[in-house]
Amino acid sequence: GQQVMQIPQYQHVQEGEDFTTYCNSSTTLSNIQWYKQRPGGHPVFLIQLVKSGEVKKQKRLTFQFGEAKKNSSLHITATQTTDVGTYFCAGHMDSNYQLIWGAGTKLIIKP
Amino acid sequence: DAGVTQSPTHLIKTRGQHVTLRCSPISGHKSVSWYQQVLGQGPQFIFQYYEKEERGRGNFPDRFSARQFPNYSSELNVNALLLGDSALYLCASSLVPDRNQPQHFGDGTRLSIL
Numbered sequence: 001g002q003q004v005m006q007i008p009q010y011q012h013v014q015e016g017e018d019f020t021t022y023c024n025s026s027t028t029l030s031n032i033q034w035y036k037q038r039p040g041g042h043p044v045f046l047i048q049l050v051k052s053g054e055v056k057k058q059k060r061l062t063f064q065f066g067e068a069k070k071n072s073s074l075h076i077t078a079t080q081t082t083d084v085g086t087y088f089c090a091g092h093m094d095s096n097y098q099l100i101w102g103a104g105t106k107l108i109i110k111p
Numbered sequence: 112d113a114g115v116t117q118s119p120t121h122l123i124k125t126r127g128q129h130v131t132l133r134c135s136p137i138s139g140h141k142s143v144s145w146y147q148q149v150l151g152q153g154p155q156f157i158f159q160y161y162e163k164e165e166r167g168r169g170n171f172p173d174r175f176s177a178r179q180f181p182n183y184s185s186e187l188n189v190n191a192l193l194l195g196d197s198a199l200y201l202c203a204s205s206l207v208p209d210r211n212q213p214q215h216f217g218d219g220t221r222l223s224i225l
Contacts, residue, residue, distance in 0.1 A: 006153075035214075042217060044216070045213035098159075099144075101153030
């Protein structure tokens with residue numbers, strides 16, 4: 001079936017190090033959305049990418065959408081404790097109204 | 112303005128029972144979607160409603176049903192509960208059911224089946 005694979009499942013970083021999560025779809029996506037879920041919280045919308053090869057930035061966060069619209073990445077520069085949480089990608093297939101979610105990457109800051 | 116509100120926040124049921132979960136969207140939002148999130152996984156789409164009509168259904172059994180009311184609030188019903196139905200049930204609203212609309216989530220209802 002239609003799937004969005006997201007890796008890694010977890011990433012442990014020291015505060016100040018960078019963090020990256022990757023999403024890959026088995027089929028072409030019409031868009032990709034990124035959400036952040038804090039522990040015990042609900043997903044919060046971060047950004048949406050629609051165009052092939054699109055890159056968007058929000059302060060220390062950089063989002064990319066692949067040329068083939070099948071993959072996407074989120075990169076956080078110089079992580080801070082406030083970045084802790086699980087980051088999800090979610091996308092729509094061209095032929096489908098459903099938002100298909102990745103399994104998420106949990107960002108953990110080492111003490 | 113209030114965000115998406117869901118009730119109850121927590122619920123404990125036993126196998127075979129039924130449950131009704133409720134959701135009020137952000138004021139002005141006409142589309143409501145329901146998701147199931149099992150611990151450690153991403154949300155799984157269950158239903159989308161718009162103007163009281165079902166616009167989409169995910170890969171869930173017929174034990175799951177939903178409806179939307181004229182004030183755009185929504186209920187999710189699950190019959191004949193199974194242990195595997197234990198999860199966080201999230202409601203999300205958007206202005207309209209457009210793919211490019213972000214989903215605004217409530218805090219969810221945590222359902223535990225004993």
